[in-house]
Amino acid sequence: MIKLENITKTYDGKAQVHALKGVNLTIEDGEIFGIIGKSGAGKSTLVRCINMLERPTSGNVIIDEKNLTNMTDAQLRAERKHIGMIFQHFNLLSSRTVFDNIAFPLELIGASKEAIQKKVADLLELVGLTDRQFNYPAQLSGGQKQRVGIARALASDPNILLCDEATSALDPQTTKSILELLKDINQRLGITIVIITHEMAVIKEICNRVAVIEGGVIKEAGRVVDVFTNPQSQTMKDFVKSVINMELPAGIAKMGITDQPAPGYDMLVRLRFKGAATNEPVVASVVQRFHTYVSVLYGNIDYIQDEPFGYLIVVIMGSMEQQAKAFEYIKELPIGSEVLGYVPRNH
Known part of the structure; x- marks a missing residue:
């Protein structure tokens, strides 16, 4: 379980930026949870607070009853092995093959060649890229690159997978195939998936519950079907309009x-x-x-x-x-x- 307790994040500078303002969220084990907001709403900051790539200014990040905000850097590095992350722009190593990109996190923890070979082969099959294992990123489509990113994120057997705008750079058909893959991974492996997005169609497709963030504040949260059919915040009303026409003909x-x-x-x-x-x-x-x-x-x-x-x-x-x-x-x-x-x- 992921619990965020009164999370705030302030960036100091010429003008202080209050990116998060007292965020409280609970994400249950094994669910696909969406966090949706417009550009600048604070959603990417929020997801980076979950794995402590950004330390909150105040509040607690508790994962499986462990308070990450009280951990040392060394303790955090160990804890992050249980949290995978995929990104909008894939972040693959251009000089390494598909196989070697997926193997990279395993090499960092000193896994044996035999263990790496088996693990990467299993992950390649899971994401449907066995026939592409010797290709380089430049030889792949956007969807294939994201599949490599997903496989790499799963290499350390995480309990949680964070997806930061993971489909924003993809066309609609490719987006659909990636979402189907994420849903399959959730069902097969029982991994908790947190999806950060500004696309309502993504939330509608695979999320169990959703939180709406606006100006660093959670405006509403609940089951997707409940929030979708009875939106309370202006942000969610705008997002719903992008998927289904609620205007009078x-x-x-x-x-x-x-x-x-x-x-x-x-x-x-x-x-x-x-x-x-x-x-x-x-x-x-x-x-x-x-x-x-x-x-x-x-x-x-x-x-x-x-x-x-x-x-x-x-x-x-x-x-x-x-x-x-x-x-x-x-x-x-x-x-x-x-x-x-x-x-x-x-x-």
Whole structure:
């Protein structure tokens, strides 16, 4: 388990920079945890505090009940063997082959040639690069270079793998293959993976939980499907928009929406579903219970890993009293709901 307790990080200079401001996070063993934020939010500083490449100004970094902030440099070097890291720009040694790049950390700890040969062969198979072991980095694609970086990070059998913008330099198809590899590694080896990214699609694809960082502060955290379907911070709302369109379609926006109910106007409502709630017969229930009509104007269903979520924009028709009672009923259901406004009848 990784526990960050009230982590702050301040850089001194002509003007002090407060990169992290009292960060508290708990990352469970074996999960894939995402930390998402815009450029300059503090996410890379945060991940470097986890392995103590950056010493926090204050606070505690506790991994498997060991407080890394109290350790000497020698103790930290030993502890970092259990923490692998991969980077956006791969950081491979250009003068060494794929095999030798992966072998490098094993050479540093004095492993035998036989042990290195077996370990590297296993890692090459794991990342799908056995046929590339004698190539040099210049002969590899970006995705292949990142696979080498992943294999090298796994050479010391870490319990934790930190990924700092590991897919940012890759095209979408290559990104997908790298994320599938990371998910496979997590499931096969049980390694805890922490992913730092500014790409919501990465979080949506493989993370179990996510924390949103903005200005060095954690704005919200939780299960990806919960944060994704009900974002609280402006940062997460912006990220969600990059993956699924939550804006009103242009045709609906031009209907003459007002803020207040009035005779001759119908209620415009957005419904949010997730998990089993996507099977709720909401529209049919409202029609039957309140003898009114519901018009579906727009719908969108997607998946976060294997969990469905979606949105419906509907118009609840009828008298103002019928509309109000229908919405009160909807609010009691296990779905999200909000009134977007009121539109003229016979729109």
